[in-house]
Amino acid sequence: MHDWEEVARRELDDLRLDTRDREEIVSELADHLEDVYERARERGLSELEAFRQCEEQLGEVSQVARRIERSKFKEGAMNHRTKTLWLPGLVTLTMSSVLLMISQLVSEHTGLVPSKLVSSENARALAFYLPWLITLPFSGAAGAYFSRRGGGKRLNTVAAAVFPAIIMLAVLCLIVPIGTFLERNTFIIHHLSYFAIAIAIWAVVPGTALFLGAVPFLPRKIEPS
Amino acid sequence: MPEPIHPKIARGSAAIAILALLEEQPLYGFEIAKRIEERTDGVLRFTMASLYPMLYELEKRGVLKAHWQTNPAGRDRRYYALTPAGRKELAPLRREWQAFFVALDRVAAFRHA
Numbered sequence: 001m002h003d004w005e006e007v008a009r010r011e012l013d014d015l016r017l018d019t020r021d022r023e024e025i026v027s028e029l030a031d032h033l034e035d036v037y038e039r040a041r042e043r044g045l046s047e048l049e050a051f052r053q054c055e056e057q058l059g060e061v062s063q064v065a066r067r068i069e070r071s072k073f074k075e076g077a078m079n080h081r082t083k084t085l086w087l088p089g090l091v092t093l094t095m096s097s098v099l100l101m102i103s104q105l106v107s108e109h110t111g112l113v114p115s116k117l118v119s120s121e122n123a124r125a126l127a128f129y130l131p132w133l134i135t136l137p138f139s140g141a142a143g144a145y146f147s148r149r150g151g152g153k154r155l156n157t158v159a160a161a162v163f164p165a166i167i168m169l170a171v172l173c174l175i176v177p178i179g180t181f182l183e184r185n186t187f188i189i190h191h192l193s194y195f196a197i198a199i200a201i202w203a204v205v206p207g208t209a210l211f212l213g214a215v216p217f218l219p220r221k222i223e224p225s
Numbered sequence: 226m227p228e229p230i231h232p233k234i235a236r237g238s239a240a241i242a243i244l245a246l247l248e249e250q251p252l253y254g255f256e257i258a259k260r261i262e263e264r265t266d267g268v269l270r271f272t273m274a275s276l277y278p279m280l281y282e283l284e285k286r287g288v289l290k291a292h293w294q295t296n297p298a299g300r301d302r303r304y305y306a307l308t309p310a311g312r313k314e315l316a317p318l319r320r321e322w323q324a325f326f327v328a329l330d331r332v333a334a335f336r337h338a
Contacts, residue, residue, distance in 0.1 A: 025277075028254060028303045032273055035255035057273050067278035 002037070002051070004030035007058065012065050018151035025068065033057060084152030089163030092143030092210065096136060096164045103132040129201070133209050139164070140213030148217045161214030165207030172199050239279050241322055242269060244307060244315045247289065251306035254280060280305055288314055 008029040012022055033054050040050035107128040140161040147160035159166065176195065179185045188195055242261050246252065252260070257280075258271040271279075283289040288311035294304050307315070 024303070027301065029273060029277065031253070031300065031302060032255045032277075039259070064274045064277050067274060068281055 002033075002054070004033040004037075004054075008033065011058070013153075018149065022151065029064065081156075083150035084147045084156040085160050088143040088146035088150065088152070088157075088160035091146055092139050092161060092163045093167065095139040095142055096132075096206070096210070099135045099139060100128070100132050103128040103135070107131070133205065136206055136209035137213030140210030141217065142213075143210075144214035144217035154218055157218055158211065158214060161217075162207045162210045165203045165210055168206070169199065169203040172203060238269065238322075239271070239275065240283065241315075241318050243279065243283065243305075244288065244311055244318065247305055247307045248312065248315060251292075251304040253302040253304050257305070283311070287311075 008026045037050050040053045144157045144161040147157040179188045289305045290308050291305050
């Protein structure tokens, strides 16, 4: 007995559809394959021959997928990208920014941070940075959830989840050419280790925390049977 | 075995074949393909790649409506039924095709070929 649903799902995995639509199509195509198989068996074909007939149809599933995208869901790549990347990315960015603001306010205006820590600049930074870091997986999870719900593939889901880290990385990377060539400030060129630390603190570490939150929402790859 | 129809011709006739069949009763995808193949003695054949995108397109246009139904054997199937808009579309489509065949016959005289 062949699991046609699994086969169809594997073929349609990359289809730019939301999960519900995809599952509906998977069930329908699996049902069709099952019928092709049964009909072939009724005609007296052997299991292998019947399976071969299904295989011929199977080769068409990916074609079906592309045509379905064009016929049923003519939304355009931009619209799909908005649903699976830009909007979820904006959710992650907004949430992480608000949480950063809250962390700063809480660390400065409450007695939660010991006074001897607040006296040092680095410790003050850590006092809001660490709590913010702890909240980041939730922001990443929110972005990944919305991306997945919009039918986002693995790459889009990850990108939406780590969106704030990507933005920070892009901004930091712009600092070097802008500082060096526009402002003619060579400080950063002579202190590249500062730059590396800034990237680690504001892009790599937050990006990792955001990614951790996205992990439960990542689409699983189905192995061929 | 009948000669296969050129895909472009088959594609053009697909919509009317599906709509005409569904005028009689709601059917699911495989059954639609099977009946069309049987009634045309295999001249018109639908593959998965040609049938489902066409069904979804017709559904999107509001000409068909789909619903899941469990058959007596306990299998869930997606049945397609003609909507009132689909019935309205079918009549002029039939006339169009009829006019097309008459016109083509005058030129190509395929009845005497």
